[in-house]
Amino acid sequence: NAGVTQTPKFQVLKTGQSMTLQCAQDMNHNSMYWYRQDPGMGLRLIYYSASEGTTDKGEVPNGYNVSRLNKREFSLRLESAAPSQTSVYFCASSGGLHAIAMGNGLSSYNEQFFGPGTRLTVL
Amino acid sequence: GDSVTQMEGPVTLSEEAFLTINCTYTATGYPSLFWYVQYPGEGLQLLLKATKADDKGSNKGFEATYRKETTSFHLEKGSVQVSDSAVYFCALSDPPLYGGATNKLIFGTGTLLAVQP
Numbered sequence: 435n436a437g438v439t440q441t442p443k444f445q446v447l448k449t450g451q452s453m454t455l456q457c458a459q460d461m462n463h464n465s466m467y468w469y470r471q472d473p474g475m476g477l478r479l480i481y482y483s484a485s486e487g488t489t490d491k492g493e494v495p496n497g498y499n500v501s502r503l504n505k506r507e508f509s510l511r512l513e514s515a516a517p518s519q520t521s522v523y524f525c526a527s528s529g530g531l532h533a534i535a536m537g538n539g540l541s542s543y544n545e546q547f548f549g550p551g552t553r554l555t556v557l
Numbered sequence: 558g559d560s561v562t563q564m565e566g567p568v569t570l571s572e573e574a575f576l577t578i579n580c581t582y583t584a585t586g587y588p589s590l591f592w593y594v595q596y597p598g599e600g601l602q603l604l605l606k607a608t609k610a611d612d613k614g615s616n617k618g619f620e621a622t623y624r625k626e627t628t629s630f631h632l633e634k635g636s637v638q639v640s641d642s643a644v645y646f647c648a649l650s651d652p653p654l655y656g657g658a659t660n661k662l663i664f665g666t667g668t669l670l671a672v673q674p
Contacts, residue, residue, distance in 0.1 A: 438600075467661075476646060476664040477601070492661070524600055545591075546662060548600035 436460055438549035440525050446555045447515045455510040455552050457525030465528045466508035467492075467546065468500060470521040477524065483508055515556045525549040559584045563647045563665035570637055570672050578632040578668050580621075580647035588649040590614075590623050590630040591662070595644045604632075604645070642672045 438459045447453060459466065464485045469477040479492030483502040497519060499511045508527075512519060526546040564579040582588065589608045593601040605614030610625035619634045630647060647665040 474666055476666040477662075478664075479661060482661065526601075545603055545606070548593075548602070550598075550600045 438525055438527055438547050440523075440549035440552050442552060443550070444553050446557065447512075448557050449516060451515050452511070452513050453515065454512075455523055455525075455554075456507070457509065457549060458507045459525075459527040459547070460506065461527060461529075461547065462505070463527040463529050463547075464505075466502065467526040467528075468498070468508070468510045469524045469526065470494065470519075471524060471551075472521050480510065480523075515554075517556045519554065520556045521554060523552045523554060559588065559649060559651050559663050561647050561649055561663055561665040563645075563668055565666070566644075566669040568668060568670045570670070572639055572672055572674050573636045574672075576632070576634040576637045576641075576670070578645055578647075578670070580630045580632065580665060582628050582630065582647075582649050584628075584649055584651065586651065588651060590621070591648045591650065592619070592621055592630070592632050593646040593648060593664075595646065595667070597643070601646065637670070637672045639672045639674050642670055644669050 441456045467482040468480040470480055471477050478494050480494055480498050481489055481492050481500040483489045486502055486505045489500050489502055501509045526548045528546045560583045562581050591606045592604040594604045595601045604619055605616040605621055607614040607623035610623055613620060613622045621630050621632045623630055644667045646667045648662045650662055
C-alpha cells in the first residue's frame, strides 16, 4: 500500500496562474482532507470530503476549489494563484467516524493519514 | 470554538534529557486527543492518541495522559534521542453525534524539538 500520495512535490507559479494539486489514497477511506501549513500557524483545514460525492469548507477555503473525483482521489484547485497561497499543502484521509459508546457520553477517534506534502511558491 | 494551545518552540535538548511539551485544549464536548510528529521534509504521522479522560497514549517511548480536569495532554519522554528531532503537533478531534459526518482535526501551532548529541 502506498498510503496517501500527492503530486507534484514542488511547484512554482506566477500570480494569476492556475493549477491543480492531486491526492490519492489506497486505503479505501471514506473521508479526505486538504490542509495548508504555514509557519507559526500549524495546519489549517481548507476543504474536506466526508464521503464520495460530498465536499465542505474548512477554516480557510477562500481562493480554492476541490473535487472528490471518486473514493480514491481528492484534488485541490487554485484558479488564480496569489502570493498569500505560498504554503505547504497536505492531503489526508481517514476511515470515517469510529464511535464508542461510553457510560457518560460518546468517545470517538479519527486517525488521519497524511501525504508527503506539496511545497507551493507563488511569485 | 474548540482550540488547541501548545508551547512555543524551539525546544533544544541534549541527548538523554527529559522532554515535556505542554498542550492544553478548549472543547465543548468529549474530544479525542492526538499527538502527531512531522520529521523534516515529510508529512505528519500519528504518534499517539487518547479517546477519553484518564487514558494514556504511548508509542516509541512517548506518553501523554488525557487530563479532563486540567484540559491538558502534555507529551513526555524520559530520554530523547537525536532521531526524535522533529515538529510535534497536538490536535483534538471534535466528535459529532451518531450519524454525523467525518471528524475534523484542530491542530496546535506545532513545537520544534531539536536534540543535540
